[in-house]
Amino acid sequence: MNQLISWHRIAIRFSILILLLLTISCNSVFFDTPQPADSENLKDVPKEIQGTWRNIGKNYQESIIIDRTSFHKTSVKNNQIAKSTIERSENYKVREGKLYLASENFKSGYPFLILNDTVNFITRDEEMAFVLSDSVLLRHAKKCYVVNLKNRKWWEIVFIQKIKTGEIKISYPLGEDLMALISMFNISVLDSSGKDSIFFHAGFKSRNIRGIINKKDEGTLYFLKPDSTFEPTK
Numbered sequence: 713m714n715q716l717i718s719w720h721r722i723a724i725r726f727s728i729l730i731l732l733l734l735t736i737s738c739n740s741v742f743f744d745t746p747q748p749a750d751s752e753n754l755k756d757v758p759k760e761i762q763g764t765w766r767n768i769g770k771n772y773q774e775s776i777i778i779d780r781t782s783f784h785k786t787s788v789k790n791n792q793i794a795k796s797t798i799e800r801s802e803n804y805k806v807r808e809g810k811l812y813l814a815s816e817n818f819k820s821g822y823p824f825l826i827l828n829d830t831v832n833f834i835t836r837d838e839e840m841a842f843v844l845s846d847s848v849l850l851r852h853a854k855k856c857y858v859v860n861l862k863n864r865k866w867w868e869i870v871f872i873q874k875i876k877t878g879e880i881k882i883s884y885p886l887g888e889d890l891m892a893l894i895s896m897f898n899i900s901v902l903d904s905s906g907k908d909s910i911f912f913h914a915g916f917k918s919r920n921i922r923g924i925i926n927k928k929d930e931g932t933l934y935f936l937k938p939d940s941t942f943e944p945t946k
Contacts, residue, residue: 741886741912742910743913744867748853748918748921751853754852757782761857762779764776765936765942767943768941772790773790782842782844785839787837787839789836791832794829794831808821809823847861848861849862853921853922856921857871858871859871880935882933883925884931886931889924893923897916897920899912900914
């Protein structure tokens with residue numbers, strides 16, 4: 713009878729674990745303390761992961777710059793709109809040689825050039841910047857670096873690895889990977905009730921934090937290449 717009860721409890725725990733894994737498969741992961749726990753904050757970004765990389769497409773250009781104290785990502789788009797469309801539409805206004813957009817409440821003006829009755833102008837679609845500070849920490853781990861980003865009282869982490877090909881891989885941990893490694897790394901779940909987030913307590917050591925980086929490149933954001941180009945993967 714006791715054996716039956718024991719197996720029943722194991723089955724319940726296994727079912728709960730499966731449900732939790734399904735719930736967090738696409739969720740953001742947060743920690744209650746910066747990682748790895750035994751590593752100090754670096755004052756400067758190491759030169760081996762500094763540089764400028766670009767991803768150039770037909771109508772856009774993205775750039776990533778990692779310098780001594782910061783990470784910057786910008787994205788600009790080359791826009792082309794027929795001159796007649798702008799003249800007829802209330803979504804555009806031209807004042808003092810600049811084009812204003814209704815989608816931006818006509819706040820920002822863009823210099824433009826007219827070629828073959830087509831208005832050409834450049835917009836900045838995206839800008840992201842992180843500067844080393846009390847809320848952006850960089851720590852060294854074995855064969856990788858860990859960026860800790862504070863979000864209220866919680867921390868998100870991002871891995872930066874210089875891999876054998878000479879590329880720099882930027883990635884983040886996955887909830888399902890952490891769940892599978894709970895017993896190995898003494899990780900505990902603090903809160904998994906949120907729809908898009910799961911919160912962990914952990915104290916990873918610098919020597920073993922690479923163990924939670926996904927081996928199949930799932931969770932990878934960018935590959936920064938030796939030829940100064942990069943590939944976004946998400």
